[in-house]
Amino acid sequence: MNQTVSEFVKELQAIVVEENATDDPAICASYSRDQHWHFVPAKNPAYVVRPANKEEVRQVLMLANKEKIPVIPYSTGINVRGLTIPVHEGSILLDLSRMDRIVEINPEMKTATVEPGVTFGMLLEKTRKYKLRPAFPDAPLTVSVLVNYYLRGIYQTAAADGHDHVLSYEMVLPNGEVIKTGSRSLSEMPYFRYGVGPDFAGVFCAHPGTCGVVTELTAKLYRLYDNRKVYFIGFDDANTPINFLHNLMHDELAASIRLVDNQSWLKGICGTFDYEYEKLPKFVACILVEGLDEIFEAKDKLVSEYIKESGGGVLDFPEEFKRTFEEESLGGAEKSCMVFGLRGNYHCIGLYGPLKLAGKYYELHERTALEVGIPEAYIHYYVNPIYSFHGQLCYFELDIFYDGSDLEFGEKLRNYNRKQFQRLLDLGIYGWFRPYAGIIEPTVERIGYLAEVWKRFLKVLDPNKIMNRGKLF
């Protein structure tokens, strides 16, 4: 850039008013790290800007583009895997938390249109009166709806919601142009993802950085049913429940399904640390059935039958545990964040793959972790099947909960990652949950000419490489 710092801040302040743009080192420091600091080192942005609306976003982007300054969009401040940590000196952190309008809830269309600062909690508060809810990630309900969907689907707490929740959105590009995807580009009805040629909503999603700044997004909402029943079934290994889960998914019987080990996520699912989890079978399948009256009864009957032949045993948990699982699945994750309290921090490799590999992924997780010196007690697992189950689609999480202040352990985790990324790619996965820096590089080496197309695509959209520069190409 060819301006002094203070002049540049003044230009930013002219766009968003003085109190919403700063280069104060302390304010910038507060954006310097997320939980992934063992892998992505702390880095302060040079400026933090808090726009109030699309026009301010547009002006900030055009200014940054002119000066070739990297921009890191940031929504509600719950970030993982270094996604909003700057790579380069002199970056602008674009804090979008002021843009927190729920633009529309349309019960007739079963949709919600939101700005980036809207969290899952905020949205449910407004949708539940229509007996509707968003598809929740198993992340804190303080996270942004728009960003979670835009980054690429989510691993949702309700399997029944399927994988794709985005219908359309508007995005400001680095050159200040605003693009609208799907039916939004043609009319005032932003309720259909396709219909104008290629699926642009998909093309702009899920980059290691971003292609621009999404200022408004329309997403699907899902029904809330009054009839619900919860089962917890214990299994001694990760392979036995595969057939059972397959049956439930194949026949589309359960709204929410999670297979977890008995020492990590289960504590959050049940909502307490205070229980003899160690006495339970090693893996627990958590099943929630819901639906309209007779449909619910029929589903529940079938689920009960599958449970009998599952090879596992029904666990007699307190009613409170069942209620917590319902709340966490259909009302947003809060207690599941208790996993953060196990040892202080968590490391996970999140990936998509087929259910039939569930046992193999776990074996590999255990083998690699033990190889690099990670204690067995730190090794945890999470499987979340997703309808409509074509390709037996599941979200898998290979978790390690550890003490974040233990710097030596950080080195073990880096070793684990180096080995495990390659091994998982060799074993076969559908893809990564998030294409973050570190995991994406060994991956693009394997995707042939697609990598070149991807690179050129980004060059057209963002020739000055300002959108979270340094995250991949």
Add this chain to the structure above:
Amino acid sequence: MEREEILSAIYHCVKCKLCSISSFHPNEEWLPLCPSGRFYGYQAFYAPGKLEIFREILEGEISEPTEGLLKAVYACTLCGACYEKCKQITSVEISLPELFEELREELVKKGWFLDTHKNIAEKIKETRNAYGENYKYEAKSFYGADVLYFIGCTARYRVPEIADAMLKIFDKLAIKYQVMEDEWCCGSVLLRTGQVGDVKELREHNIEEIKNSGAKTVVFTCPGCLMTFEKNYPDMGVELVHSSQFLTRLGDMKVKKQGMEVVYHDPCHLGRDLGIYEEPRAVLKEVADVKEMKREREQAWCCGSGGGVKSAFDDFALWSAGERIKEAKEAGADALVSACPFCKRNLREAAEKEGTEVYDVVELVNRSLEG
């Protein structure tokens, strides 16, 4: 606190930011908990952001006292709501308000603090009270009584109706009491603003006076003073109680219910810091009909005046109090009742435009007592 202990605590925050809202389930309402973050917006004003600032200070990356630094560090009421929520979710053991007090102490060592807070320290040096007042709050005292009422600076000089009410209650209930001939500031405001070095003399004086009084029980209407005596003073071998605890254990005070519908605002020092939630409610129920607000007890919204905020960032303090007044009105209350002179002062100021009455528990008890 040792450097490594502080860094370890900082490294245990995974930035989930659940500390910024009250428990979502089962009511499924989005209710903010962090006044500072909500008012100022930047990540620096939420607990996870402040921890990063602390890290950079310890690691020497922040090397000057910028306006943003001072605001992020001192425009926090140290209300502890973030800690209560974090504790509930993660069982974390190191208190965030204690860490933020450490942060302030660290800044004061470097000479990085606010003139307003320096001035308070100066006033205390000169007058032995935080408001720099030279006159004495007059109260009779019964030499040798078992009960000593520690009035505190704010009840003496800014909301004397609380001290007046407490003294009248003693009289009406025929309880002999002492007040200190020469009560000095307990040092709370200095401790909360990182100026810990100036507290020693105050502490020694107050301890000496209390020991000499022969009192067996010290009663406080100010939770800030009570907490300071509990946590920052050595054990003096006397019982320390809040007025609400003292009144509760008296049993039937023969009070007459006032017919008011009120809500109770939990003062941060009394509730989150000292765990006293039941006694003020029990006393209040004797004299008024008590309605519930959405954010109560461990997850009460702070009135906005603590941690040196009222003196340095009054606009923020009044905004926070205004949010609480709105909540009280939503609950359909005639009045908002607290049990802390700091809360009352700030809430009353914010309530002036709204027409909501604000009281301390002891004021309503005094009104309800015959005699």
